[in-house]
Amino acid sequence: MKLLVGKHAGRNSVFAVNDDAATNLSLLSSAVGSDLRSLLTNPELLASLSARIAGSDKVAIEDILPALPIERPGKTICLGLNYADHASEGGHDMPTYPALFMRGLESLMPSGAPMVRPKSSTKLDYEAELMVVIGKGGRHISPDDALDHVFGYTVFNDGSVRDFQRKTPQWTPGKNFDNTGAVGPYVVTADDLPTGASGLKIESRVGTEILQSANTSEMMWPVNKAIATISEFATLNPGDMIAMGTPPGVGYARTPPRFLKPGEVIEVEIEGIGICANPVIDEE
Structure with a gap:
């Protein structure tokens, strides 16, 4: 899966990307959070959201301002x-x-x-x-x-x-x-x-x-x-x-x-x- 962390509608979210459109995973589940850290430590969470992506609202990639994938990487x-x-x-x-x-x-x-x-x-x-x-x-x-x-x-x-x-x-x-x-x-x-x-x-x-x-x-x-x-x-x-x-x-x-x-x-x-x-x- 291609993922993008970025700001949309005033907040940082995690998006699943397909071509020029993206699904806001942070809206699908509050457990996702505002960067990739929750998905890194909980692989089952990403798998559970995959089936819900197709029927979800999409956001244009150009409307998302990229952020660091992990807000504060350790090393x-x-x-x-x-x-x-x-x-x-x-x-x-x-x-x-x-x-x-x-x-x-x-x-x-x-x-x-x-x-x-x-x-x-x-x-x-x-x-x-x-x-x-x-x-x-x-x-x-x-x-x-x-x-x-x-x-x-x-x-x-x-x-x-x-x-x-x-x-x-x-x-x-x-x-x-x-x-x-x-x-x-x-x-x-x-x-x-x-x-x-x-x-x-x-x-x-x-x-x-x-x-x-x-x-x-x-x-x-x-x-x-x-x-x-x-x-x-x-x-x-x-x-x-x-x-x-x-x-x-x-x-x-x-x-x-x-x-x-x-x-x-x-x-x-x-x-x-x-x-x-x-x-x-x-x-x-």
């Missing part, structure tokens, strides 16, 4: 250098363990919201990524069991301020500027996508300019191995999100470098999930 853990060609274009050796970093809540915003180029830099870059939404928590999860812990998948643009990313060996500063990490708008449940969301075309673009184009099958650490690796050191909880790294074609590795500019709209699209589109603005 957002990101993989770096998960595509071999991206590691190579950045001059990195092939990693034997994934580069991992975390994003804070203020760095995230929904699809449609402005991506903010900060006052302190003009080197705002784009990164098209698959994002995993954890449904069932756990620790020391095996690769064989890992996909049972996935609720669904969404689109992520890991906007990166490159000069700050490289001020230290740790990437935290460049990955945590406010309003640089775009999420959504849709979350597609795992049962509606190929196993591990592998084999999906992933692309970023500005207008007709294609910046990145690759396939999720090219990830060195697929979703099950990423979950197993992370759960070795951290307990995963429902609502945690994992960004799976970006393919080659990022702006800093181009000649000349190609950074995002105010007035542009950066789009990230993943086959079967949707398009995350955000206008770029300067920080006020």
Whole structure:
């Protein structure tokens, strides 16, 4: 099922999406709430609502203002250098363990919201990524069991301020500027996508300019191995999100470098999930 969390008629709700129309699941059941958290922890709830969707009133997608799928995600853990060609274009050796970093809540915003180029830099870059939404928590999860812990998948643009990313060996500063990490708008449940969301075309673009184009099958650490690796050191909880790294074609590795500019709209699209589109603005 394709799900959308967004504001309609003055309140945030959860919608089931079919083409250009959506059903407000929060109106069908008060147990759903205003984001995906209740559905993550109660899979039977979503199943019980499925039969009621066809006969319910519909809302036009364009009338819904997207919000974050989980209002306050517990952890957002990101993989770096998960595509071999991206590691190579950045001059990195092939990693034997994934580069991992975390994003804070203020760095995230929904699809449609402005991506903010900060006052302190003009080197705002784009990164098209698959994002995993954890449904069932756990620790020391095996690769064989890992996909049972996935609720669904969404689109992520890991906007990166490159000069700050490289001020230290740790990437935290460049990955945590406010309003640089775009999420959504849709979350597609795992049962509606190929196993591990592998084999999906992933692309970023500005207008007709294609910046990145690759396939999720090219990830060195697929979703099950990423979950197993992370759960070795951290307990995963429902609502945690994992960004799976970006393919080659990022702006800093181009000649000349190609950074995002105010007035542009950066789009990230993943086959079967949707398009995350955000206008770029300067920080006020």
